[in-house]
Amino acid sequence: MELTIYNTLDKKREIFVPINNVVRIYSCGPTVYKTAHIGNLRTYVFMDLLVRILRYDGFKVKNVMNVTDVGHLLSDADDGEDKMESSAKEQNRSPYEIADEITKQFFTDIDRLNITRPTICPKATDNIAEMIEVVKVLLEKGYAYEIDDGIYYDISKFAGYGKLSGMNIDDLESGARVEVNTQKRHPADFALWKKAQPNHIMQWDSPWGRGYPGWHIECTAMSIKYLGKLFDIHTGGVDHIPIHHENEIAQGEAYTGQKNTNYWMHSEFMLIDGGKMSKSLNNCYTVDDLISRGYSPLDFRYYCLNVQYRQKMNFTWEGLEANKVSRQRMIALVAQNKQSAEKTPADKFAEYTKEFEEAINDNLNVPMAMGVVWKLLKERKSADIYTLILKFDAVLGLSIEKEVNEYIENAEKAAQKDIPQEIVELAEQRVAAKKQKDYALADSLRKQIADKGYEVRDEAGGYRLVIVS
Numbered sequence: 001m002e003l004t005i006y007n008t009l010d011k012k013r014e015i016f017v018p019i020n021n022v023v024r025i026y027s028c029g030p031t032v033y034k035t036a037h038i039g040n041l042r043t044y045v046f047m048d049l050l051v052r053i054l055r056y057d058g059f060k061v062k063n064v065m066n067v068t069d070v071g072h073l074l075s076d077a078d079d080g081e082d083k084m085e086s087s088a089k090e091q092n093r094s095p096y097e098i099a100d101e102i103t104k105q106f107f108t109d110i111d112r113l114n115i116t117r118p119t120i121c122p123k124a125t126d127n128i129a130e131m132i133e134v135v136k137v138l139l140e141k142g143y144a145y146e147i148d149d150g151i152y153y154d155i156s157k158f159a160g161y162g163k164l165s166g167m168n169i170d171d172l173e174s175g176a177r178v179e180v181n182t183q184k185r186h187p188a189d190f191a192l193w194k195k196a197q198p199n200h201i202m203q204w205d206s207p208w209g210r211g212y213p214g215w216h217i218e219c220t221a222m223s224i225k226y227l228g229k230l231f232d233i234h235t236g237g238v239d240h241i242p243i244h245h246e247n248e249i250a251q252g253e254a255y256t257g258q259k260n261t262n263y264w265m266h267s268e269f270m271l272i273d274g275g276k277m278s279k280s281l282n283n284c285y286t287v288d289d290l291i292s293r294g295y296s297p298l299d300f301r302y303y304c305l306n307v308q309y310r311q312k313m314n315f316t317w318e319g320l321e322a323n324k325v326s327r328q329r330m331i332a333l334v335a336q337n338k339q340s341a342e343k344t345p346a347d348k349f350a351e352y353t354k355e356f357e358e359a360i361n362d363n364l365n366v367p368m369a370m371g372v373v374w375k376l377l378k379e380r381k382s383a384d385i386y387t388l389i390l391k392f393d394a395v396l397g398l399s400i401e402k403e404v405n406e407y408i409e410n411a412e413k414a415a416q417k418d419i420p421q422e423i424v425e426l427a428e429q430r431v432a433a434k435k436q437k438d439y440a441l442a443d444s445l446r447k448q449i450a451d452k453g454y455e456v457r458d459e460a461g462g463y464r465l466v467i468v469s
C-alpha cells in the first residue's frame with residue numbers, strides 16, 4: 001500500500017518514495033536546558049508514529065535526532081543569550097551538568113511514552129569540528145561573512161531563501177524588528193558561529209577565535225554527517241518552519257550544492273485549555289506532572305493518537321481523563337478477546353486490516369486507525385481479534401500485550417479476594433489430600449468446590465480459584 005504524506009516544502013500531499021532501501025529521517029531534537037513539556041513530547045510522539053508506520057509498511061528506517069546542548073539562543077532569530085548559559089546562570093550550575101541531567105530526563109520521558117529511541121542521537125557539543133567545517137565552506141563559497149561578533153549567513157546569496165515557509169526576503173525585511181546588530185547586511189541574516197566573550201562558559205577554538213556554533217548549523221552538520229547529503233524526511237514542530245528549517249535549507253543546499261531533504265514534515269502545536277503554554281501561566285506540564293496527578297504516560301500517548309499530527313491538539317485535564325477512561329476500556333475489551341475461546345476466520349480480518357492500513361498510510365491518520373480498532377472491539381469476541389490488535393499495536397505503541405496481561409492478573413487477584421472462606425478451606429484440604437496422595441479425596445473436594453460454583457485450577461507453585469457461575 002502506498003504511503004501518502006504532506007510535504008511542507010511542496011505544500012501538498014505526495015506519495016512517499018524512498019531514496020533507497022533504508023529510509024533516512026532527521027528530527028530536530030530537544031534543547032536540553034529544561035525538562036521537555038508535553039507540547040514538545042507531542043512532536044516526538046509524531047516522529048515516533050512516522051517511524052513505526054514506515055516499519056509497519058516494511059521499510060527499514062535509520063533515524064537521527066540531535067540533542068542541542070549549546071547554541072540555541074533565547075530567541076530562534078539569534079537574539080539573546082544561549083539557553084544553556086542562561087539556565088546555568090539562573091541555577092548557578094555548569095551548563096554541562098544541566099545538559100547531562102536534562103538529557104537523561106528526556107530519554108526517561110520518551111521511554112515512558114513508548115517513543116522508539118532513534119537510531120542515533122548525537123550531541124551538538126560532540127560535533128563542533130563538523131560545524132566549523134561547514135561554516136568554513138560557506139565562507140569560501142561566499143554565502144557567509146564575518147563581522148565583529150561572529151560569522152553570519154547572507155540570505156541574499158541564496159535564491160531559494162523562504163521556499164519552505166513561502167516568505168520572500170522583502171517580507172522578512174519589512175517584518176523584522178528593530179535591528180540591534182547594525183553590521184548585519186540583512187535583518188534576517190543569521191549567525192553560523194558566534195564569537196565568545198571570555199565569561200561565556202561554552203566555547204571552542206575556531207579559525208575565527210574562541211566561540212560557539214549557531215543553533216541552525218548544528219542540524220545541518222549533524223544531518224549531513226549521519227545521513228548523507230540527501231536524505232528522505234526531516235521532521236519538527238511547525239514553529240521551526242519559518243526560521244530554523246528555512247535556515248537549514250539555506251545552509252545545507254549552499255554547502256552541498258544540492259537538495260538535502262525530499263520531504264519536510266511538521267506537527268502542529270499543542271495548546272493548553274485553548275491557549276499557549278507558557279512559564280508565566282505555569283502550564284508547561286511535564287510527564288512527571290501527569291504522573292503526579294494519577295495518569296499513566298500512556299494515557300497521554302493515547303490522547304495524542306486521537307489527534308492527527310497536522311491538527312492543533314488542545315490539551316485539557318478533562319480531555320486527559322476521558323482518554324484515560326477510554327484506554328482502560330480498550331484494555332478491558334482486548335482482555336476479553338484474549339480470554340475468548342472463539343476463533344474467527346482470517347479472511348474476516350482482511351477488511352479491518354485494509355481499513356487500518358489505509359488510515360495510517362493516509363498521511364498518518366492515526367485517529368482513524370484508532371476508530372478501526374474500536375470497530376474491531378465491538379465485534380463478537382475472539383482470540384484472533386486479540387492477535388490482530390497486537391499487530392496494530394506495532395504502530396500504536398500502547399504496550400497492549402503487557403497492559404492486558406497486567407489487567408488480567410489484577411482482575412484475577414481481585415476475584416480471589418471475593419472467594420468465600422468456605423471454598424478456600426476446601427481447596428486447602430484438597431492440597432493436603434494431594435500431599436498425602438489421597439487422590440480420591442482430592443477429586444471429591446474438587447467436585448464439592450465445583451458444585452458450589454467455583455473451579456480450582458492447579459498452577460505452578462499452587463492453585464487458583466475461579467468463579468464459574
Ligand code: AMP
Pocket residue numbers: 028029030031032038039040041042043236237238239240268269270271277
Ligand atoms: P525545543 O526543545 O524548544 O527545541 O523544542 C523541541 C520540539 O518541540 C521542537 O520540534 C518544537 O517544534 C516542538 N514544540 C515546542 N513547543 C511545542 C508545542 N506547544 N506543541 C508541539 N510541539 C512543540
Ligand code: ZN
Pocket residue numbers: 027028029219244
Ligand atoms: Zn534542527
